[in-house]
Amino acid sequence: MSVQSEFIGFHERIKLDYDVRSELASKRDILIDKLRRSGKLPGFTEFNQGSYGMYLGVEPIDGKEYDIDVGLRFNVNKADYDPMDLKDTICEVLKNHTEYGAKIKKPCVTVTYKKDGEPSYHVDLVVYVYEDKQDSSSQLFLARGINAESEETCWEKSDPLGLIDYINDAVTQGDERDQFRRVVRYLKRWKNRRFSSTGHSEPASIGITLIAADYFKSVSNDDLAALKNLVDDMLALFVIKTYEDGRWLYRITYPMPASLDFESGTDAFNKMTDIQMTDFKDKLDKLSRDLADVQKEPDEVEQCKKLNKIFGDDFHVPEAKNVSKKQSTYIPSSSASGAL
Amino acid sequence: MSSANYAVSTQMVIDDETKKIKIDKQVLDRIHIFCQIEKGMPEAGGILAGRQNISNSNLIIEHHTEPMYGDYQTRYRFTRKDLGHLSFFQELYNNSNGTIGYVGEWHTHPEDIPQYSMIDLRNWRKIYTKAETNQVQYHLIAGRKAVVIWKYSGKHLCPVKIACIYWEDFV
Numbered sequence: 001m002s003v004q005s006e007f008i009g010f011h012e013r014i015k016l017d018y019d020v021r022s023e024l025a026s027k028r029d030i031l032i033d034k035l036r037r038s039g040k041l042p043g044f045t046e047f048n049q050g051s052y053g054m055y056l057g058v059e060p061i062d063g064k065e066y067d068i069d070v071g072l073r074f075n076v077n078k079a080d081y082d083p084m085d086l087k088d089t090i091c092e093v094l095k096n097h098t099e100y101g102a103k104i105k106k107p108c109v110t111v112t113y114k115k116d117g118e119p120s121y122h123v124d125l126v127v128y129v130y131e132d133k134q135d136s137s138s139q140l141f142l143a144r145g146i147n148a149e150s151e152e153t154c155w156e157k158s159d160p161l162g163l164i165d166y167i168n169d170a171v172t173q174g175d176e177r178d179q180f181r182r183v184v185r186y187l188k189r190w191k192n193r194r195f196s197s198t199g200h201s202e203p204a205s206i207g208i209t210l211i212a213a214d215y216f217k218s219v220s221n222d223d224l225a226a227l228k229n230l231v232d233d234m235l236a237l238f239v240i241k242t243y244e245d246g247r248w249l250y251r252i253t254y255p256m257p258a259s260l261d262f263e264s265g266t267d268a269f270n271k272m273t274d275i276q277m278t279d280f281k282d283k284l285d286k287l288s289r290d291l292a293d294v295q296k297e298p299d300e301v302e303q304c305k306k307l308n309k310i311f312g313d314d315f316h317v318p319e320a321k322n323v324s325k326k327q328s329t330y331i332p333s334s335s336a337s338g339a340l
Numbered sequence: 341m342s343s344a345n346y347a348v349s350t351q352m353v354i355d356d357e358t359k360k361i362k363i364d365k366q367v368l369d370r371i372h373i374f375c376q377i378e379k380g381m382p383e384a385g386g387i388l389a390g391r392q393n394i395s396n397s398n399l400i401i402e403h404h405t406e407p408m409y410g411d412y413q414t415r416y417r418f419t420r421k422d423l424g425h426l427s428f429f430q431e432l433y434n435n436s437n438g439t440i441g442y443v444g445e446w447h448t449h450p451e452d453i454p455q456y457s458m459i460d461l462r463n464w465r466k467i468y469t470k471a472e473t474n475q476v477q478y479h480l481i482a483g484r485k486a487v488v489i490w491k492y493s494g495k496h497l498c499p500v501k502i503a504c505i506y507w508e509d510f511v
Contacts, residue, residue: 002394002395299393299398300393321391325393327392327440328471328473330473331426331429335387335419335463336463337418
């Protein structure tokens with residue numbers, strides 16, 4: 001065994017497993033079927049987006065829900081619909097589908113499922129339409145908004161399929177990409193443990209994922225070093241934004257890739273305040289120091305104890321006797337020493 | 341002398357060629373108690389025991405014994421004779437499925453920066469020869485101001501000093 005093999009074991013435990021993926025996929029398919037059969041919506045094609053579509057899903061930690069993001073590309077022209085038209089209809093069709101019904105959120109319609117009396121899954125349905133429905137490669141627009149009256153409600157230029165390809169193709173397929181996916185999952189598990197999921201105090205996963213896609217450098221057989229390097233690269237992106245209440249506040253502004261067709265001026269962290277971003281930086285700083293401590297530690301058992309503190313109990317601490325060499329029984333029966 | 345040492349939280353870490361040796365702080369703290377600071381204090385000693393990672397061969401010294409009733413102690417001599425040292429080691433060895441092994445000896449010297457004596461050298465050679473395993477031993481002498489660690493292997497005629505740690509930097 002080695003710290004690297006403990007990392008691999010940790011990854012196996014936190015990665016969204018096949019059974020859960022299948023269960024989420026079947027929930028998704030039921031919803032989609034219901035929408036298709038409703039007769040109230042124009043034709044559409046669906047695709048997985050978010051972490052599910054990027055193969056970067058992690059098991060939620062206690063008390064948090066599984067989620068799956070599904071993009072629906074409606075075969076209609078943007079000019080013929082208002083942003084809320086299709087979202088309202090989807091919500092109407094699905095409102096009695098589960099006990100929790102369907103709820104319109106700014107970027108999507110959310111359907112929540114219950115298991116053993118607790119919310120346990122939710123499916124986010126994201127509505128897209130074409131600039132020109134005759135041309136399937138034409139610009140897509142996302143229906144953003146909660147109600148028709150709000151000023152924020154709009155059709156927003158979006159490139160969800162380009163984004164998935166961008167992430168999936170960022171690192172060469174094989175050992176390097178496997179390590180990239182593991183390292184992103186480690187960061188997500190760290191994030192889920194260190195930040196509250198209420199409000200926007202938690203840094204956006206897509207922001208972290210994009211930075212990882214742009215900066216990740218594989219380190220052969222050393223996930224610890226690859227993770228540490230990425231955390232340090234991320235820290236180097238913070239710049240001072242302002243001075244407030246006796247301290248400097250920092251942020252990262254990270255636009256969607258220029259090669260993709262998103263609304264200009266987008267920022268993956270735009271929902272976070274300067275204080276939340278500075279909190280993110282402080283926690284990343286601590287993570288970097290803690291990982292450096294692990295790297296310096298000579299004892300494998302102690303290394304795993306430190307990693308267990310960072311990542312929680314899914315990171316196992318081996319028993320010393322299982323990671324130590326067998327020794328000879330030799331001990332000299334006596335020993336004579338003297339200063340003179 | 342090839343010595344490089346730095347403290348990682350509560351442990352002392354020494355580089356030895358490609359591997360690292362970590363001495364648990366509790367072990368050094370206890371040994372420090374026996375330093376011959378006062379004139380009347382006799383030499384003290386015992387064994388050092390530890391385990392070695394399979395993955396990187398780093399050595400973790402986390403057990404030791406202290407002077408026992410049957411040992412011989414004067415101002416300038418320490419002879420480990422009490423069988424208690426052996427039974428302590430045997431228990432460690434058995435309870436760890438044979439993964440905690442003998443590392444070497446420790447003893448004190450009534451001098452600031454200790455140097456091994458001819459008696460020490462003869463003793464370390466004898467220990468190495470009797471082992472019949474070509475296994476390297478690490479021996480520690482605790483002086484009044486510093487603790488020095490030597491490596492003894494068949495490669496060199498004399499022990500190789502691998503670290504000199506000043507108590508004031510550590511305890």
